[in-house]
Amino acid sequence: MAQLTDDCFAFSGPLLPIADMERLIAERVQPLREVETVSLASAGGRVLAADLVTPLDLPPFDNSAVDGYAVRHRDLNADSETKLNVVERLTAGHGTIRPLGAGEAVRIFTGAPMPLGADTVFMQEDVRAEDSTVIVPAGLKSGSNRRLAGEDAPNGAIVLPAGRRLAVQDVALAAAVGMTALKVCRRVRVALFSTGDEIVEPGQPRNAAALYDANRYLLHGMLDRLGAAVTDLGILKDDPAALTKAIAGAARDHDLVLTSGGVSTGEADHVRSAVETIGRLVFWRVAIKPGRPVAMAVLPGLNADTGAAFVGLPGNPVAAFVTFVRVVRPLLLRLAGANPETPVALPVRLAFPYKKKAGRREYVRVALRPGPDGIIEAVKHPQEGAGVITSLTATDGLAELREDMTVIEPGTTVGFLSYTTLMG
DSSP: OBEEOOOSOOBOSSOBOHHHHHHHHHHHEEOOOOEEEEEGGGOTTOBBSSOEEOSSOBSSSOEESSSEEEEOGGGSOSSSOEEEEEEEEEOTTOOOOOOOOTTEEEEEOTTOBOOTTOOEEEEGGGSEEETTEEEEOSOOOTTTTEEOTTSSBOTTOEEEOTTOBOOHHHHHHHHHTTOSEEEEEOOOEEEEEEEOTTEEOTTSOOOTTOEEOOHHHHHHHHHHHTTOEEEEEEEEOSOHHHHHHHHHHHHHHOSEEEEESOOSSSTTOOHHHHHHHHSEEEEEOBSEESOOOOEEEEEEOSSTTOEEEEEEEOSSHHHHHHHIIIIIHHHHHHHTTOOOOOOOOEEEEESSOEEOOTTOEEEEEEEEEEOTTSOEEEEEOSOOOTTOTHHHHTOOEEEEEOTTOOEEOTTOEEEEEEHHHHHO
16 A cells, blocks of 8 residues: 555645645655566556666677678778678678678678678668679768667666656567566556536436536546556545545555545535545645645555555546646656656747736646747637636647746747646
8 A cells, every 4th residue: 555654734724835745745655665577568657666677788789770781991992982792691680600801791781780890881872783792982981880789778787767657668678678577566556536416427317507527537547547547436425424434445445545526615525524534634725726726635544554645636627637737647656656757848939918826836728839930839728717628628738837927928938738748
């Protein structure tokens, strides 16, 4: 289970700055310890539990980078063409034990091992072949078009560090050094449910005051992308006793309990009080827009030394999305044993004016388009409400407005976070 610090500290006063939120997550949440071995085919998206050290040079031998002719550079004329005898033909997967002699060349193809003594390869389009000879031009540097053994990674090098979340290219690298399986951290077990009397399951009867549950599908999809093992607990009504029982039960079998709705200050918002009954709040109310009412807590687990993290997200879908990527994503990756992954905000020029309060970080939904001068600029979605789901489907990402910004003029450069980056 998740290892967390359970103390009496709970931040519920003024809005908590994002930097302090990140610090609290780092202090309260410790990575899972369990390790398992999986095949390469199942390793994508998992977190590597130990450094991967290559047991061989990559590539294992000197080889040709092009289709052409392998030669000894010392045989070449410095200022004029050189005519060489072609003595052999080598394709990928086939080598030779015959050393290359003076005045000789070997017809070679990409990936084929370099003949002994050869150190340079001419591209086939740069030479003239005549019967059993080849005429090569002057001027090619020694070592051109040759891949050296170990130039990608030498034997004994750490090619993938522990804590890396494995992308497809990482799995390919593991295969290239001969691995068939990898040691990875156990998946984080997440219990997920929505709350609210007004929420119904898609496909079920809906009265005039009800809404179909979008948040669970949004959050489940993002949890899947991050490699979590999700238990979908459905929709819980606004019943304090039922909420308390459900949250406590989920914490006993999961590393993280994730909810949406019920963490604000309304009379029917019972999630926060249920959490305080069970465990300890770490923070509540973060200086972020959209998504201010977001709660994190430590809940008791199977014994005194283990526990579960709890995060309660706002009920509005856009606020749930923003707080997931800024709060749940780093918390989940830390639980999973992954190295910190701070999404890199790329600079983008705003095509709109904006006003905001100081001390709060805001995320504005924007679409990208070429400006009049061809430079990419960000255009704000016309509807800013935190419940407008189409503002997520009709835009490309979030413009990040720092805490110190208040009045932003068109043409200002800010950070842009694409949805692909945030959900990857």
